[in-house]
């Protein structure tokens with residue numbers, strides 16, 4: 017196996033259970049057949065990590081004790097796949113489909129019955145499983161910094177969401193929620209030529225939405241009153257051509273439905289807690305031909321599209337990844353996310369000295 021000089025142990029953030037993350041010294045993983053060991057340059061925080069942190073586990077994705085973090089980029093430190101020699105800069109999706117099940121066969125790999133997930137990015141090194149190396153690991157183009165490339169996974173979800181909703185030039189689109197995914201959806205709609213309205217209660221998030229090209233921002237939570245005001249602003253007061261729910265709460269799913277015009281589409285994009293329910297007047301679907309859809313996850317194709325969008329700056333990653341912190345800060349960063357503040361995404365930078373904090377282009381120096 018080709019390796020560079022590797023230490024025996026490394027620093028990693030280990031999830032032990034509910035709201036229990038510890039920074040520990042653990043063995044450096046050893047890559048098996050077809051696998052890679054990657055030296056992490058940047059690992060990004062994600063709403064899914066916060067959910068996992070609060071709950072203490074994720075049935076399909078992570079069972080503690082385990083190193084978590086799933087949005088990352090870095091360089092190959094040990095390789096069992098000749099296509100990715102030591103030193104190659106790579107980014108990968110957090111999952112890969114099996115290629116053999118009925119959903120893979122009908123071209124819906126995001127619904128694969130056997131999606132293989134990976135975690136472990138909040139560490140100095142991460143092991144990439146063979147199936148992900150084979151199907152969803154990409155070489156980072158020269159000149160594209162790791163902290164930007166690490167945005168590939170969430171962006172690939174947004175790419176799929178906007179494609180699924182078939183957003184077209186000139187359409188008026190409402191994006192409910194301006195967290196990381198709401199911002200990425202807004203950006204993809206802007207790139208599709210739509211006139212985007214972003215709705216969020218936090219002014220800092222709306223500033224990011226404007227940076228990404230949202231034509232209108234509305235600082236409010238989605239209530240029936242807000243909905244009336246928003247709808248009154250649309251053509252003939254009929255509603256938006258397309259609406260995205262990017263929060264993942266039962267109330268906002270239900271609140272999104274009245275905001276679309278007859279013949280329009282609603283992408284209920286945010287994942288709700290199990291058991292959440294949507295109530296829709298059948299008249300909206302039948303007499304008004306409203307299309308309800310929901311997009312889940314990403315596909316190997318949208319992962320590749322996402323990297324192209326980041327590489328040519330059509331999606332300016334630093335509008336989302338706004339600060340860099342050392343690995344040891346992860347427990348504190350998760351507390352900040354829990355409190356509802358903080359940057360849309362924070363890059364955990366294993367090479368940043370403890371106690372340091374960087375923002376903007378400085379993030380790219382580590």
Ligand SMILES: [Zn+2]
Nearest residue numbers: 062064087170
């Ligand atoms: Zn994520």
Ligand SMILES: [Zn+2]
Nearest residue numbers: 114117120128
């Ligand atoms: Zn499959």
